[in-house]
Amino acid sequence: MPKQKITKEMVVNAAFEIARSSGMEQVMVKNIADKIGCSVQPIYSYCNNMDGLRQDVIEKVNCFIQEYVTNHIDINDLFRSSGHAYIRLAKEEPHLFKIFILHQRSGISSLDDLYQSETNPGIAQFISEKLHISLAKAKQLHLNMLIYTIGIGTIFSVTMPGISTDEIYTQQEIAYEAFLKQALDCRTSVF
Structure with missing residues (x-):
């Protein structure tokens, strides 16, 4: 079975879903890897630091909220x-x-x-x-x-x-x- 290619979008989406259900404090590499179903290594390859990933999640939250309020x-x-x-x-x-x-x-x-x-x-x-x-x-x-x-x-x-x-x-x-x-x-x- 071929390995699943983990993309940055998958990482950000998984981090967003974790933040949505449990809060930003639960956005951790291990939790993201568990959510995607992979090891932590692909997560680290997209996240030079957690601050950058959290900023990506915040941007996704802001887009979600804009759309929510508009609707x-x-x-x-x-x-x-x-x-x-x-x-x-x-x-x-x-x-x-x-x-x-x-x-x-x-x-x-x-x-x-x-x-x-x-x-x-x-x-x-x-x-x-x-x-x-x-x-x-x-x-x-x-x-x-x-x-x-x-x-x-x-x-x-x-x-x-x-x-x-x-x-x-x-x-x-x-x-x-x-x-x-x-x-x-x-x-x-x-x-």
Whole structure:
């Protein structure tokens, strides 16, 4: 029987599946070899170091999350549904959510940098038009909800047996209403 050719893609996919089911801390050469069904030698040939492999897994996680959120957004309620999508992701894929939230981000020295790197620029424009507020206020509202959703999503993903999704969505709505009121109050005070 001919030997199976182990590819880098197979290694990254196996590492991703391990991270997805057990967390990034379980992404180890032996576990990857066991998952693929080979010795550790082919794994070492593709991984000069585990940091490079983990970075490949993080990139795969980011692609997965982008696709997941896109598939769970209601185009008629883009802003609210995107927040709900991240909470749903935290519930259904807690290990991937943690990897997404906790991975090191370089080049970020302000919340504006974080906002620019983590969001779709069209959402602020959508919020601005939908709520009749300035683009700056829309970005601030979006940033506030991004920070809040990351925080509550993290809490949601690490609690056992778990907080109900309805309770989390209710808290998101309360935060949204408070942040929206702030944006609208600022809008009226400018005139």
